[in-house]
Amino acid sequence: MAKYRIEIDRDACVGDGLCVDEAPGTFEMDDEEIAVVINPEGDDPETILAAAEACPSEAIILYDAVTGAKVWPED
Numbered sequence: 001m002a003k004y005r006i007e008i009d010r011d012a013c014v015g016d017g018l019c020v021d022e023a024p025g026t027f028e029m030d031d032e033e034i035a036v037v038i039n040p041e042g043d044d045p046e047t048i049l050a051a052a053e054a055c056p057s058e059a060i061i062l063y064d065a066v067t068g069a070k071v072w073p074e075d
Contacts, residue, residue, distance in 0.1 A: 003045040012059035022051035
């Protein structure tokens with residue numbers, strides 16, 4: 001089971017691609033150059049968190065898959 005439930009705020013994504021650079025097994029860019037999740041377990045949890053933290057627009061939102069608590073970005 002995945003550690004995170006991953007959401008992408010498509011309006012916030014600026015198409016930088018850092019998430020794909022950090023976690024290519026989890027993210028890719030779609031035809032509109034917006035990040036999408038291709039496999040929520042494609043990289044280890046630490047790598048997925050690093051990818052979310054690298055996003056310049058905080059468009060990647062991570063929630064704990066068990067509790068539903070927001071993990072990133074921090075409020």
